[in-house]
Structures are given as structure tokens and as C-alpha cells.
Amino acid sequence: MEYKDYYKILGVSRSASADEIKRAYRKLAREFHPDRNKSAGAEDRFKEVNEANEVIGDPEKRKAYDELGANWKAGQQFTPPPGWGGGGFSRGRSAGGFSGGGADFSDFFSQLFGGMGGMGGMGGSRGFQDFAGAEAPDTRARLAIALEDSYTGAERQINVGGRSLKVRIPKGVTGGQTIRLAGQGTQGGDLLLEIEFGPHPQFKLDGRDVTVTVNIAPWEAALGGKIEVPTLGGKVELNLPANSRSGQKLRLKGRGLPGKAAGDQFVVMQIVQPPASSDADRALYEQMAAHFTDFQPRA
Structure with a gap:
């Protein structure tokens, strides 16, 4: 069977934080969701993204997967090492707490973590409910700027949810208008910054x-x-x-x-x-x- 590079599938580094993996997964899941994207290959890409998240989005599975080493490349022929136990995930135990319907996972996943997976026609993967039902909620906040920022345009560094983000303030923005930062909300949705002007001395x-x-x-x-x-x-x-x-x-x-x-x-x-x-x-x-x-x- 072929080795799957789950980090490459999600477009993150092997040292990516849990938040970075989560944001990358949500972005790709929105992009390739079959209810939104009807192009050829979108459904397969969606399944691949969910499988990658099922592994490296889970701390235990990610640790077990990382034990295989970082020298493998996607597409290489791969056989689990002798005595591989999948980090405690044995065949017959549901990955992620769901059972049945393992056909939506690849052979590579099944060999590593057991032949289940339970995506159930793309309805059971951990975290997928965010996209199958309602959108991930947006985060709203206020951003106070000076009048000069609107007159010339500016960049500001803000902290949201323990993360530092760079915000570009367009020329001519007025109070009450909203700047949207896609995928930067604290719960995976967008961050909506409502502009307000601080008091000016002149x-x-x-x-x-x-x-x-x-x-x-x-x-x-x-x-x-x-x-x-x-x-x-x-x-x-x-x-x-x-x-x-x-x-x-x-x-x-x-x-x-x-x-x-x-x-x-x-x-x-x-x-x-x-x-x-x-x-x-x-x-x-x-x-x-x-x-x-x-x-x-x-x-």
C-alpha cells in the first residue's frame, strides 16, 4: 500500500500546533464539501482531508503516526513495521469513537488504526459536524482606530484567542464597517472586526x-x-x-x-x-x- 503524508494533505508542517491543524482542516473541509463543491474530485479530496484530520487532529493517533518517522514520502510503498500496534488502536476498535462503514478510509489508515473509521458516508468523522450542519460560528470583536488610520490606511497587530494577527485597515473605512479575517475566529469561523474610532484630541x-x-x-x-x-x-x-x-x-x-x-x-x-x-x-x-x-x- 502507499504511504499517505497527512501533514502534506492538510498543508501544514510536521511541527504544526493543534490550532494550526484545526484551521487548515476547517478551511479545506469548507472548500471541498460535496454540498458546496460539485467539481470532479472534490468528494475524494474531502474524504482525504477528513482522514488526515482524523489522524493528526487527534493527539494519540498523531503520536502513533509520527512514530513511523518523517522520512516517508507520499506514494511510496509502505508496510507497517513488525509489531506495529497503532499506538494502542487495534483492529475492531473504532477510530475517533465511531463504528461501522470503514470504506471511506484508505487502506493505509485501516492498516495503521484498524479497518473501521465510521465516516458513514462522510457523516461521522470527528469535527465534520461543523460543516455538515451549521457553519462554524464567526467571532465578533471591536477594533478602535484613530482617524488618521482611516485617512492614510494602516496595519495593526492585534491579539485574539492568544494569537497575534496582522490587520490591514483600508483607506476610508468608517465607524460601524466590518473587516473580515477569513478562518481566524476563535472557533474556526471568520473573525469580524467592527471599526470604531477612539476619541481624538483635535x-x-x-x-x-x-x-x-x-x-x-x-x-x-x-x-x-x-x-x-x-x-x-x-x-x-x-x-x-x-x-x-x-x-x-x-x-x-x-x-x-x-x-x-x-x-x-x-x-x-x-x-x-x-x-x-x-x-x-x-x-x-x-x-x-x-x-x-x-x-x-x-x-
């Missing part, structure tokens, strides 16, 4: 538009000119019109979050006056009061 978000408040001096408000303002992409110069007032909004087109229709940035002016901290400061304010006799701020 910007406020409304849809794709952002708003920032900028302080200006009284003479800047009166005389106008160029002032430097922050944006999500860095500082830019803004033309401040003469006689600007507190609460006045100026728009920077397209400086909000990216998208098919990019958002804008609104700059809200806030006039702040220097304190009268010295006699000279007070004298200057007195001159202004004497000069602007017609100005009625509460009119």
Missing part, C-alpha cells in the same frame, strides 16, 4: 467630514492672512479672510475621510485675546477702547 467626525477648531489672535481675525491649520494628512496653510469672527467656518475640500466622495474638513475660528498682564498691555487695550468708540460687541 478632530470631530460627522460621516466623512471632519471639523477642527483653531484659535486665532484678534489682529489675525481683523487683518486676515495665511495661517497654519492641522489636517488628518498634516499641516496646511489656510487663507484667513479679513474681519473673520469667532464661530466662522472655512472649508478645506477633500480633506476629510477618503471615499468615492471624499469628506471635507471644516475649520472653525475661535478668537482668543492676549491677557493684560502688564501696564503696557493695559495701556494698549485702553487705546483700543478709546479708538473703537462705535464698536458695540453686545449690540
